[in-house]
Amino acid sequence: MQPASIHGIIGASGAGKSTLLRLMNLLERPDKGTVHAGGKELTALTEKELRRERQKIGMIFQHFNLVANATVSRNVAIPLELARVPKGERQKRVAEVLEFVGLTDKAEQYPARLSGGQRQRVAIARALANSPQLLLCDEPTSALDPVTTADILSVLKHINTALGVTIVIVTHELDVVRSICAEVSVMRDGIIVDAFSREENGFLPPSGHSGSYREQITGKAGGR
Amino acid sequence: MWESMLKYQDLMWQSIGETFVMVGISILAALLVGLPLGTLLYFCRKGQLYENRSLSLTLNSIVNVVRSFPFLLLVVALIPVTRFLVGTAIGTLASTVPLSVVAIAYYARLVEQSLLEVPKGTIEAALSMGASKVELIFKFLYVEARSGLVLGLTASTISFISFSTVMGVVGGGGVGDFAIRYGYQRFETEVMAYAIVVMIALVQLIQFTGSTAARLLDKR
Numbered sequence: 001m002q003p004a005s006i007h008g009i010i011g012a013s014g015a016g017k018s019t020l021l022r023l024m025n026l027l028e029r030p031d032k033g034t035v036h037a038g039g040k041e042l043t044a045l046t047e048k049e050l051r052r053e054r055q056k057i058g059m060i061f062q063h064f065n066l067v068a069n070a071t072v073s074r075n076v077a078i079p080l081e082l083a084r085v086p087k088g089e090r091q092k093r094v095a096e097v098l099e100f101v102g103l104t105d106k107a108e109q110y111p112a113r114l115s116g117g118q119r120q121r122v123a124i125a126r127a128l129a130n131s132p133q134l135l136l137c138d139e140p141t142s143a144l145d146p147v148t149t150a151d152i153l154s155v156l157k158h159i160n161t162a163l164g165v166t167i168v169i170v171t172h173e174l175d176v177v178r179s180i181c182a183e184v185s186v187m188r189d190g191i192i193v194d195a196f197s198r199e200e201n202g203f204l205p206p207s208g209h210s211g212s213y214r215e216q217i218t219g220k221a222g223g224r
Numbered sequence: 225m226w227e228s229m230l231k232y233q234d235l236m237w238q239s240i241g242e243t244f245v246m247v248g249i250s251i252l253a254a255l256l257v258g259l260p261l262g263t264l265l266y267f268c269r270k271g272q273l274y275e276n277r278s279l280s281l282t283l284n285s286i287v288n289v290v291r292s293f294p295f296l297l298l299v300v301a302l303i304p305v306t307r308f309l310v311g312t313a314i315g316t317l318a319s320t321v322p323l324s325v326v327a328i329a330y331y332a333r334l335v336e337q338s339l340l341e342v343p344k345g346t347i348e349a350a351l352s353m354g355a356s357k358v359e360l361i362f363k364f365l366y367v368e369a370r371s372g373l374v375l376g377l378t379a380s381t382i383s384f385i386s387f388s389t390v391m392g393v394v395g396g397g398g399v400g401d402f403a404i405r406y407g408y409q410r411f412e413t414e415v416m417a418y419a420i421v422v423m424i425a426l427v428q429l430i431q432f433t434g435s436t437a438a439r440l441l442d443k444r
Contacts, residue, residue: 025352054354065349068444069367078363079353110443126353136352 001183003133006160006167008181010174016190017170021136024168025057026050038133055083058127058165062139064119066111072122073098073107079129097125101155117148124155128163135159137169141176149173153180175206228414235402240422242316242397243388246323250384253324254331254377261287261328262335263361269336273347273360290329295387298322299394319396323387331380338372339365371442378434382427389423399423 001007009017022028023035026042034043040053066075073094080090098104101121111119120140127135137156141149157180159165169176177184181203186194215221229236265283268276290298299322303313306321342365350364366373389400399419407416 027348027351051354051356054352057352059349059352061345061349063343063345065343065345067346067364067367069370069441070443081363082353082355082359112444 001166001168003166004160004164005182006156006169006180008177008184009168009170009187010172010177010184011187013172015187017172017187018138019190020187021138021168021170024134024136025054025059055079055130056132056134058130058132058135060120060123060127060135060137060140062142064111064116064123064143066119066122066126068111071108071110072103072114072125075111075122076125076129079126083130085130093129097128100128101125115148116144117151120144120148120152121155124152124159128159128165131163133166135165135167137167137171139170139172141173142171149176150179156180178203178206228412229418232402232406232415232418235406236399236418236422239397239399239402239419240426242401243385243399243426245316246319246388246391246396246398247381247384249320250323250327250388251377251381253320254327254380254384257324258328258331258380259335259373262332263339263365265332265336266339269340287329287332290325291333295322295326296390296393298326299391303394314395316391316396316398319388319391319394319398323384323391326387327380327384330383331376334376334380335373338369338376341372342368368444371438374434374438374441378431378438381430381434385423385427385430399426 009020011017019028023030024037026035030043034041036042038053038056042050042053045053067078070078076094076097077090080093085093094107095104098107101124103118103121103125106114106118106122111122114122135156140156141152144152153176156167156169160167160180169181171177181198183197184195185192261283265280265287266272267274268280268283270277270280293301299319302322302325306313306318309321310318312318346364346368347360350360355363388396388398389403391398392401392404399422403416403419403423406412407414407419
């Protein structure tokens with residue numbers, strides 16, 4: 001995988017995409033073989049070392065997986081607490097990442113009061129808090145409508161270009177790959193059966209998930 | 225009823241005090257031992273993070289045995305233990321031993337149930353952030369399950385009050401014992417009614433407090 005690129009993993013349900021992603025931070029342990037990330041062999045680490053490495057790998061999920069009983073800023077502060085960041089610095093960093101995802105005004109809200117897209121932004125802010133070099137995304141837009149999907153994808157793209165973070169996205173949506181991925185791996189039955197890049201092959205443009213529903217469906221502007 | 229209320233005012237206050245001691249210590253035991261035990265029950269369940277069949281089986285049997293004992297027989301069976309711990313098997317303090325044993329088993333089960341309601345995704349997110357076991361428990365599990373934990377403790381407290389009413393057999397006292405000895409055994413029906421009204425008020429108050437707290441804590 002190229003560092004600082006956006007890599008898509010696509011395939012049908014049950015193809016093993018999520019399992020492959022979970023292997024990358026060892027949420028799932030391989031029966032055999034090793035896992036390398038950030039120049040370290042994760043499979044060889046002790047539990048404590050593995051926890052430290054995980055703090056440097058961000059992860060977001062299809063269903064956001066926020067702590068529902070904690071405010072937005074509290075959710076973002078948790079990974080910093082886990083990494084033993086001192087309080088003053090923590091508050092500063094929380095404000096920073098919330099600004100990055102455009103949720104400064106929602107800092108004291110609870111997730112239940114936010115829309116799906118906003119919740120995923122909180123999850124992204126949480127994943128970015130410890131300035132990871134790698135961001136793992138498990139179907140990050142599959143629970144979102146097309147407009148919100150485009151919105152989240154632009155945030156991910158921005159993270160990649162502005163912060164140089166390597167992003168791995170598991171998805172079953174072609175448009176996700178078409179709009180932001182630089183490389184793709186195709187999976188079937190637990191095996192990568194194909195891999196190619198935008199540079200060599202050129203990707204088709206996504207089928208325009210922006211504008212009104214009329215525009216998305218008919219390709220023409222009009223209506224209200 | 226007013227007459228008997230005045231007549232037995234002092235005794236009633238004393239009984240309420242005894243009930244509070246018995247129930248209060250049971251709550252403490254539930255929190256200090258039942259909560260960790262329930263958490264352990266949850267973790268070693270099949271399909272959970274630290275799945276452990278033999279530990280799960282052992283803990284489950286202990287909890288079930290304690291809970292299936294007819295309470296009065298548990299009190300009697302525990303007399304040697306009580307004598308060892310408190311020095312005597314008679315009195316309010318001695319009564320807290322069997323009550324605490326039941327309280328621990330009872331609350332542990334309810335804790336396990338509440339924790340099971342925390343979405344698996346939340347746990348996965350916690351692990352992906354590099355949370356340790358202790359951090360997972362205190363920063364994620366208990367935070368997400370907190371209203372269930374409070375409701376469970378409320379339901380338990382009310383059961384402890386009910387259990388405490390039979391502690392008269394070992395001289396534990398309390399409102400229930402007062403109702404039986406003065407109301408039932410001395411045919412003073414009014415006194416019995418008086419004691420029952422006090423119990424009802426107590427239970428209502430506890431349930432109201434618990435439900436309100438749980439509602440305020442629940443931001444999901």
